[in-house]
Amino acid sequence: MYTGKQRAPSGTDRSEKRFNTILAGSGLLIVLLLLAIFATLLLTALPAVKEFGVFFFTGREWDATTETFGALPFLAGTLLTSFLALVISIPFSIAISIFLGEYFKAGAVSTFLRSAVEVLAGIPSVIYGLWGLFFLMPAVRFLEVKLGVAPHGVGILTSSLILAIMIIPFSASIGREVITLVPGDLKEAAYSLGATRFEVIGNIVIPYARSGIIAGILLALGRAIGETMAVTMLIGNSNFLPTSIFSPANTMASIIANEFAEATGVTAASLIYVALVLFLVTMVVNIIGTYVIQKISVEASREVS
Amino acid sequence: MSGIFSKALSLMAVVLALVCFATDAPALDMELLGAGATFPQPLYSKMFDAYNQQYKVKINYQGIGSGGGINQLIRKTVDFGGTDAFMAAKELQAAGAPVLHIPTCLGAVVVTYNLPGNPKLNFTPDAVAGIFLGKITKWNDPKIASANPGVKLPDLPVSAVHRADGSGTTYIFSEYLTKVSREWKEKIGTGKSLNWPASQIGQKGNPGVAGYVKQTPGAVGYVELLYAIQNRMPYGNIKNRAGRFIEPTLKSVSAAANVKIPDDTNVSLTDTEAAAGYPISGFTWLIFYKEQNYGGKAKDRAEALAKLLLWMVGDGQRYVEPLEYAPLSKEAAAKANKLVRSMTYNGTPLMK
Numbered sequence: 034m035y036t037g038k039q040r041a042p043s044g045t046d047r048s049e050k051r052f053n054t055i056l057a058g059s060g061l062l063i064v065l066l067l068l069a070i071f072a073t074l075l076l077t078a079l080p081a082v083k084e085f086g087v088f089f090f091t092g093r094e095w096d097a098t099t100e101t102f103g104a105l106p107f108l109a110g111t112l113l114t115s116f117l118a119l120v121i122s123i124p125f126s127i128a129i130s131i132f133l134g135e136y137f138k139a140g141a142v143s144t145f146l147r148s149a150v151e152v153l154a155g156i157p158s159v160i161y162g163l164w165g166l167f168f169l170m171p172a173v174r175f176l177e178v179k180l181g182v183a184p185h186g187v188g189i190l191t192s193s194l195i196l197a198i199m200i201i202p203f204s205a206s207i208g209r210e211v212i213t214l215v216p217g218d219l220k221e222a223a224y225s226l227g228a229t230r231f232e233v234i235g236n237i238v239i240p241y242a243r244s245g246i247i248a249g250i251l252l253a254l255g256r257a258i259g260e261t262m263a264v265t266m267l268i269g270n271s272n273f274l275p276t277s278i279f280s281p282a283n284t285m286a287s288i289i290a291n292e293f294a295e296a297t298g299v300t301a302a303s304l305i306y307v308a309l310v311l312f313l314v315t316m317v318v319n320i321i322g323t324y325v326i327q328k329i330s331v332e333a334s335r336e337v338s
Numbered sequence: 339m340s341g342i343f344s345k346a347l348s349l350m351a352v353v354l355a356l357v358c359f360a361t362d363a364p365a366l367d368m369e370l371l372g373a374g375a376t377f378p379q380p381l382y383s384k385m386f387d388a389y390n391q392q393y394k395v396k397i398n399y400q401g402i403g404s405g406g407g408i409n410q411l412i413r414k415t416v417d418f419g420g421t422d423a424f425m426a427a428k429e430l431q432a433a434g435a436p437v438l439h440i441p442t443c444l445g446a447v448v449v450t451y452n453l454p455g456n457p458k459l460n461f462t463p464d465a466v467a468g469i470f471l472g473k474i475t476k477w478n479d480p481k482i483a484s485a486n487p488g489v490k491l492p493d494l495p496v497s498a499v500h501r502a503d504g505s506g507t508t509y510i511f512s513e514y515l516t517k518v519s520r521e522w523k524e525k526i527g528t529g530k531s532l533n534w535p536a537s538q539i540g541q542k543g544n545p546g547v548a549g550y551v552k553q554t555p556g557a558v559g560y561v562e563l564l565y566a567i568q569n570r571m572p573y574g575n576i577k578n579r580a581g582r583f584i585e586p587t588l589k590s591v592s593a594a595a596n597v598k599i600p601d602d603t604n605v606s607l608t609d610t611e612a613a614a615g616y617p618i619s620g621f622t623w624l625i626f627y628k629e630q631n632y633g634g635k636a637k638d639r640a641e642a643l644a645k646l647l648l649w650m651v652g653d654g655q656r657y658v659e660p661l662e663y664a665p666l667s668k669e670a671a672a673k674a675n676k677l678v679r680s681m682t683y684n685g686t687p688l689m690k
C-alpha cells in the first residue's frame with residue numbers, strides 16, 4: 034500500500050521495512066498455526082493420552098463399549114495402504130513424466146494428455162470412492178474368488194489401488210515439470226557422444242531430475258496418508274490388524290471420519306489422539322522427505338557435473 | 339508494529355465488526371436451533387417448514403448424528419437436540435441439569451441381503467445373531483434354511499456388512515441382539531459403534547451398507563426401514579417374541595410400541611411383547627433442558643420452543659405417515675405432551 038506521500042529515499046526504505054515485517058509476520062503466522070493445531074489436538078486428546086499413554090501405539094483393540102482403545106491397527110492400515118499405493122504408482126508416474134517431459138513436450142497429444150492428468154488430480158475423492166465401489170470392488174472380488182481367499186472385494190489391496198490412481202497425477206505432473214527443466218546442452222552433449230535416447234534418459238535426464246521426481250513422490254505420499262473418503266469406502270473399516278493384503282482394515286483418517294460425529298467422552302478423546310498420531314506421522318514423513326531430497330540433490334549435482 | 343500492519347489490522351477489525359453486525363441483524367427474528375440424529379431429518383425438515391409457514395418461527399435443524407446432538411445440547415449451543423438412543427446415565431450427568439426426552443416418531447432397522455432372485459426370507463433371532471457374529475458362513479446353513487421352507491437357498495458365502503460410522507441404527511440393532519442372544523451380549527454388547535468380529539466389513543452410512551450389499555452376491559447388512567423402502571431393497575421378516583415372523587411395515591413398527599410406556603419415555607421397543615410388533619423398532623427423541631432459563635435465554639424463545647414441541651407431538655404428527663415414518667401411539671403422544679408441559683422458566687411452568 035504505497036500511498037505516494039513519502040519522500041522518495043526514506044519512503045522506499047520504509048516501505049521496504051514494512052514489506053519485510055509483513056513477510057515475517059506471515060511466516061510467523063504459519064508456524065503459530067501449526068503450533069496451535071498441535072496444542073489443540075494435544076489438549077483435547079489429553080484424557081486419552083492420560084489413560085492409554087504410549088501403549089496407545091501398540092494397543093490392538095478398539096472397543097467403544099468397554100472404552101479400550103489402541104491405534105495400532107489404524108497406524109498399520111494407513112502406512113500399509115499408503116506405501117503400497119506409492120509402490121504401485123511409481124512406475125506409472127515416472128513413465129508418464131518421461132513420456133510427457135521428454136517424448137511429447139508439445140503438440141496436441143501432449144496437451145491432451147497433460148490436461149487429462151490434471152483433470153485426474155482434480156476429481157473429488159468421493160467420486161474415486163464411488164468408482165472404486167462399482168468397478169474396482171467387483172474386480173478385486175473376482176480376483177479373490179479365483180485365488181480362493183475370502184471374497185470381501187474391499188480391503189488393503191482395493192484401497193491401495195484407488196490411492197495409487199489418485200496420487201499418480203501429483204507425482205507425474207511434478208516429474209514432468211522437472212524433466213522438462215533438464216538443460217538441453219547436457220542432453221545434446223550426450224547425443225553428440227553417440228548415446229541413444231534410452232541412454233540419455235537413463236544417464237542424464239533421470240539423475241538430473243531425481244530430486245524433483247522424488248519430491249513429487251513424497252508429496253503424493255502425503256496425500257495418500259491423509260486421504261479419507263475414497264479409502265473409507267473401499268477399505269472395509271475393520272478395526273483389526275490386517276493379516277494379508279486382501280483383508281479389510283482401517284486407516285487413521287477413516288476411523289476419525291467414521292466415528293467422530295457420534296463419539297463422546299473418552300471415545301472422542303481417543304479419536305483426537307488418533308488425529309494427533311496422524312499429525313505426527315505426516316510430519317515425520319515430511320521431515321524424512323526433505324532430508325532425502327537434500328541428500329539426493331547433492332549427490333545428483335555431483336554425478337552430473 | 340509498523341504502520342501498514344496496524345492499518346491492515348484496523349481495517350480487518352472494521353470488516354469483522356461489519357460482518358458481526360450484518361449477521362446479528364436477522365437474529366432479532368426468532369430462529370430456534372436444533373441438531374442431532376439424521377434418521378428423522380427428512381421428517382423434521384418437513385415439519386419445521388410447515389410450522390414456519392403457519393407460526394412464522396424459523397427452525398434450523400442440522401443432521402449431525404445423535405452423539406453430536408447430545409454434545410451440542412450439553413454445550414448449550416442449540417435449543418434442542420435429536421437422538422435415536424435415550425441419553426446414557428453418564429451423558430445425563432454431564433448435562434448438569436435435568437434433560438427431558440420426548441419421542442417424535444418410530445424407526446425400525448431391517449436386515450437386507452443380496453441373493454439370486456432376492457426371495458423374501460424369514461430370520462429367527464438366532465440366525466440374525468449368528469450372521470453378524472460371523473458364525474453362519476453359508477446361506478444354506480440350517481439355521482437360515484429351517485425358517486424358510488420352500489426357498490432354495492444357494493451355497494453362497496455370507497458376507498455380513500455393518501455400519502462403520504457411529505449410528506443410532508447400530509444402537510437399535512445391537513440393543514435388539516443383546517436382548518435375544520446371550521453370546522452377542524457377552525462378546526459385543528450394545529452401542530453406537532461396536533467391536534465387530536474380525537474381518538467383518540464395515541461401510542459408512544446407510545448408503546455405504548446398501549451399496550456394498552447391492553454390489554456383493556451373498557452380502558447381508560442392516561439399514562433403516564425408511565431407507566430400504568425408498569431404495570427398493572429386499573428385506574427379511576423377523577421372528578418376534580410372540581413367535582411370529584413379522585414383516586417390517588409402518589403398521590408393525592407402530593405396533594411394537596403397544597406396551598406400557600414409562601413417564602420419562604425411556605423405553606426400549608426392541609423385542610417387545612406386542613404380538614403384531616416388528617421386533618427391531620425404536621423411538622427417536624428430541625432432547626431439551628427442563629429448566630429453560632440458562633445461558634441468557636429469553637423467555638419468549640423458551641416459550642416458542644415449548645409451543646413447537648407440543649405441536650410436533652400433536653398436530654405435527656399428521657406429517658409422519660406420508661413420509662413413511664411410523665407415528666406415535668396415543669399413549670406415547672400423551673406422555674410426550676405431559677413432558678413438554680413440565681418445562682419451566684425460572685421454576686414456573688412455561689405452558690398452562
